[in-house]
Amino acid sequence: MWSVVGTISGTSADGIDLAEIVTDGVAVERFGPGGTTPYQPETRRAVLEAIAAGPRDRSAWPALARAVTDDHAVALEAFLAANDLAPDAVVFHGQTVWHDPSIGETVQLGEPQRLADRLGLPVIGDVRKADMAEGGQGAPLVPVYHQALARDLAQPLCFLNIGGVSNLTYLDGEDILAFDIGPGNALLDDWIRRHDAGEFDDDGAFSAKGTVQAERLHQALSHPFFVAPGPKSLDRNAFSMAVAEGLSLEDGAATLVALTAETIGLSEKLLPKIPALWIVCGGGRLNPTLMAALASALAGGVRPSEDFHIDGNALEAQAMAFLGARFQAGLPTSFPSTTGAARPVCGGKLFLPQSQRRIA
Template sequence: MSEPIWSLGLMSGTSMDGVDAALLLTNGEEIAAFGPGAETGYRPGDLTALAEVAKDWRRFRPASGMAAEVLARAEREVIVHHAAAVTRLLAETKIAPEAIGFHGQTVAHAPDEGWTWQLGDGAALARMLNRTVVWDFRSADMEAGGEGAPLAPFYHFALARHIGAAAPVAFLNIGGVANVTWVDPSKPSPEAEGALLAFDTGPGNALVNDWMQARAGAPMDRNGEAAAAGRVARERLSGNAAAAFLARKPPKSLDRNDFSAALHAMDGLSVEDGAATLTALAVDCVVAARAHMPSPPSRWLVCGGGRRNGTAMRMLGEALAEPVEPVEAVGLDGDMLEAQAFAFLAVRTLRGLPNSAPGTTGCAAPVAGGRVSAP
């Protein structure tokens, strides 16, 4: 087995609130050590062009004239702020990574149409940092018939082994969109048949965040306080847009805005009742996901910002038969887990190992995705 190397992973999610950077010592199969991590938050005005592109991305595919200029500025914003996140983290440690895993910034994701769009030129980042950058993790998977997402499951497999899981476990990531990975750690490798089943469950934080922004001028329902004070309006959830997606067999993935119509169903509700109802929708989708799993997981380990929402965690605990815990319960860092995943995937790409498989994205066969750009 290859010797481990230090790799640095970068992640900026669909909430676009900052860049996570994390160091990981790995050979792409096992985790030898977790290095430090840091979040670099965006300040007001940092992402003016990117926000414009994300708000109306159809205007920029393809882009010409003024739209092309805005798109170029957005691309520059992504690169500059990711480079700053790397520089900040490396200034705080003596670790020198041999690779940087760069996810880029997702603007839109349309697996049904066979494409996904992440802004961020890895070759430009490699030149800026004078380091090897591994990037464009999704394209090869989609070319092989996959949905290009989710990409963290291979890392989840390594984590399940690392924590000594003896029975299947579910990693639930609650970001803007929620996704789950069912892991059978007894299998020999993540690409082995039956080792992994991964898919997006439905909305995560995005709908609640949009509701709070529109109705209360707040970026989120901090700790689920608004939802805790509200009543779930179950009648508003009947016949919602999630039904067809929930019935679909995985693998399957979503765009952040695929369930935005659910917001209109909240019209007339108080801030608190709308937050409670949208939180319940996200939980309902997770519960529905359990039916697709080969067997019930022994526990649910929750990462992503949603694990800090006390109301969502309480609802999940009440709705699921198995224990529901934040990943910190097993000694993992829920803030840095996705950034660590791209550090892990970068090493797998350098070694020519698969990063996705039929059970994670629906690709025809295991795919070794990612591009490598030398400085």
């Protein structure tokens, strides 16, 4: 068993999630502490600008990679000290700013070696690259952790993660299938920010007051991605706010929530069996308007992860830790049925701190 601390920051860049678990990469022996540390305001601003700008001009990426690394170092130092942790390794996912599986490219900014040297701990990074080298989408990577969490739950079931993008993991015994579904919170968050109404639709308040524009929604749902079979994955900016353009704050929010819920409803038709249960993770589970829309769109029950004693805030950081343990054990972290890779792939790269590296 290893004590591993996982870290991840999503494309909303709202903070660095950290969590410790003790695991052998097959089962979790103990769930340790978790937490979230905000980026420095200037780092978050630069991350969002880089995501919005896309890959054409990459000149700012090296400096941003260093800022992302240093913010993670500060967050990790505080987290380890506050919880009196001395982990065997840290998993550093880095900050995704670009993802295009059609050209075999995914970019997670960060400097794992710099982080290892600063912490004096082994760091596992580059968790997506091996999968893409084998023809995979590089995402989603969390499904194998979902499988570990669901061992004692009735199946078939789906884990539904609603972050910037929504994605699912379908589980039925040893059968596992995963894919990105469509827009999660990203478009809604951008819409709220555009109207200077906050950073997100807090408690679903704006979307609850709005009216869904059915004709616009129907047109948006005609996009071929939503009915294409998995594995498949998306960049945060794969879809735009065009469906809401010209609407009021409330009507736009309601229509974007409906888009998220209805695309998830369409995904149900792509599964081998209708899941009896959807366990919802990610920030979307905290939006009551979205959760109500999901209950209407899906045949199975819709429940937040906390109903199953699963920390929805820490889950993805825990998953990174779990992937790190699987890497250490030489076990696959992704599969043909989850990412489309040609074979099961053990992804990651170990970066030892200077104090542990052998001098040539």
